[in-house]
Amino acid sequence: MTMKTLRLIFPQWQGGDNPPYHLGSLLLSFLAPEATGPVEQVPVSLPGPDPLTEVEGITGKPQLISQLKEAGALIASHDPDALVVLGGDCLVSLAPFAHLLQKYRDKLGVLWIDAHPDVQTAAQHPDAHAHVLSALMGEGDQDLVEHVPYKLSPSKVMIAGIHSPLTYEADYLSSHQIATLTPEQLKNDASEITEWIARENIEYLAIHLDLDVLDPTLFRSVLFARPGRGEHDFGDVAEGRLTIEEVLRLINQTTAKTEAVGLTVAEHLPWDMLNLKNLLSALPLMT
Template sequence: MTSSTLRLNFPMWQGGANPVYHFGSELLSWLAPATNGPSETVDVAFNHTDESANSVADENGIKGRAQILKQIDHCRTLIDKHQPDSLVVLGGDCLVDLAPFAYLSERYGDKLGVLWVDAHPDIMTSAQFNHSHATVLAALMGVGDSDLTGFVKAPIAASKVMYAGVNNESEYEANFLIEHAMQVCRPDEIRDGSSAAKIGQWIKDQGIEVLAIHLDLDVLDASKFGPLLFNRPDVAADAFEGIAQGQLTIEEVLQVIQQATAHTKTVGMGIAEHLPWDALRLRNMMRALPLLGD
C-alpha cells in the first residue's frame, strides 16, 4: 500500500566516522514533530555502553564499508516496504540520504530537483576521502565507488541539482562543480535575496515539479548554532582549519528553502550532521550520578 510520507530514523554514523552522529539522530527523532504516517528506524550497529568502542576501520578506501552497505540496503528495504510518495530522513551523517534520494529519482525521474543545503558539495569519491558522507551526492549522480553507486538505478543529472550555502571548496570540489556546470547559491546571494530569482529560474529551466531537500546542519554558522562538528569541545581550536564552515543563520536556511518550495512540491526532506555536544555531556554526567547511573 502506498503511504503519503514515510519517516526514516537513520542514525548512521560510520559515514562520518563519528559515533556522536548516532546520538544526534536519536535526539532529532525526539525533537521532530509527531508524524501521522508510518515511521521506521534503520538498523545501525552501535555500542550503546561504550562509545569509544565504536571505531571503524578503513575497508578498501571507505571507513566501515561493510556496515555502511548493510545499513543502506536495510534503508532501501524499508522504503520498498512502504513505497511512499514522499520521505523524511532524520540522520545521522549525510550518507543517510543516498537510498532515499535514489528512490525518489526512480519514482519521479526528470521531474525531480535536488536542493542541497550544505557548506560542502559532497562530491568527493573514496579516492579523495575515506569518510563516505562526503561522497553522497557524487554517488547519487552515478560517480564514485561502485558499492555506493550500485544503489542508484536512476542517477541524478548535475543540472537537476542546486546548491545553497556551499563555500570555500577545495580545488577538487571546485573543479568538479565547474566540469559539471553545477549551480550554486552562495551565502551572500542568500543573504541579499538574489537567490530567489536564481532558484526560480533553475526550476523553470529544468522543468522541476517535485523537490528533494538535503539539509546538512553544518551549513549554519557555528558561532550562532552550537550542535555542529566545528564546535567539538575536545579538540584544538585550529582542528578544523582549512575546512569550509557554514555561514548561514536558521532564518536564512528557511528563507532559501521557502524560495524553492514556493514553486514545487516537496517529496523529500533529509536532515543530517546533528552533533549535540552539550546534550551529550549532560547525558554522560547523568550516567555518572548516584541512583541515575547505577
C-alpha cells in the same frame, strides 16, 4: 491524491566516523513534530570501543553497505510518495533520494543545503558522508552507486550555502556545471534558485539540509562548534555562515515553486546533550 510520507529515523554515524551522530538522530526524532504517516528506524549498531576499519578506501564500508540495504528495504516495503529522513551523517540521503529519483525521474530536483558539496570519492577522503552527492550522480564507489538505479543529472542539482570549496570540489563543480549559491548570494538575492527550477522544469524537490551550513557561533549543535576545538582543528574545510531564518526563507522560496517530496536533516551533533548524557551515566544511583 493524498501523498504517503514515510519518516525514516536513520542514526548512522559510520559515514562520518563520528559516534555522536547516533544520538543526534535520535534527538531529532524526539524533537520533530509527530508523524502523520508510517515511521521506520534503520538498525544501526551503537558505537563501541573498537575503531572502524577501512575497506576499499572507505571507513566502515561493510556497516555502511549493510545499513544502505536495510534502508532500501524499509523504503521499498512502503513505496512512499515522499520521505523525511532524520539522520545521522549525510550518507543517510543516499537510499531515500535514490527512491525518489526512481519515482520522479527528471521531474525531480535536489536542493543540497550544505557548506560542502559532498562530491568526493574514496580517492580524496575515506569518510563516505563526503561521497553521497557524487554517488547519486553515478560516480565513485560502485557498491554505493549500484543502489542508485536512476542517476541524478548534475543539472538537477543546486548546492546552496557552499563557500570555499577544496580544489577537487571546485574542479568537480565546474566540470559538471553544477549550480551553486554562496551564503552571500543567499543573503542578498536568491532569485537564481527560482530560475534554476524553471529552467530545469523541476516539479518535485528533494531537500538535503546539512546542519553544518549554519553559523557555528549561532547554532552550537554542529561539528564546528565542538567544545574545546582548536582554531585549525578542521583544516581548510568550510564552516557554515547561514542563520536558521535564512535557511527557512530559502526552503520556503523553493517549495512555493515546486512540491517537496524529500527532506533530510543531517549532521546534528548535540555536544551539550552528549556531555549531559555522560554526566548522568556517571552519577550515583543512576545505574
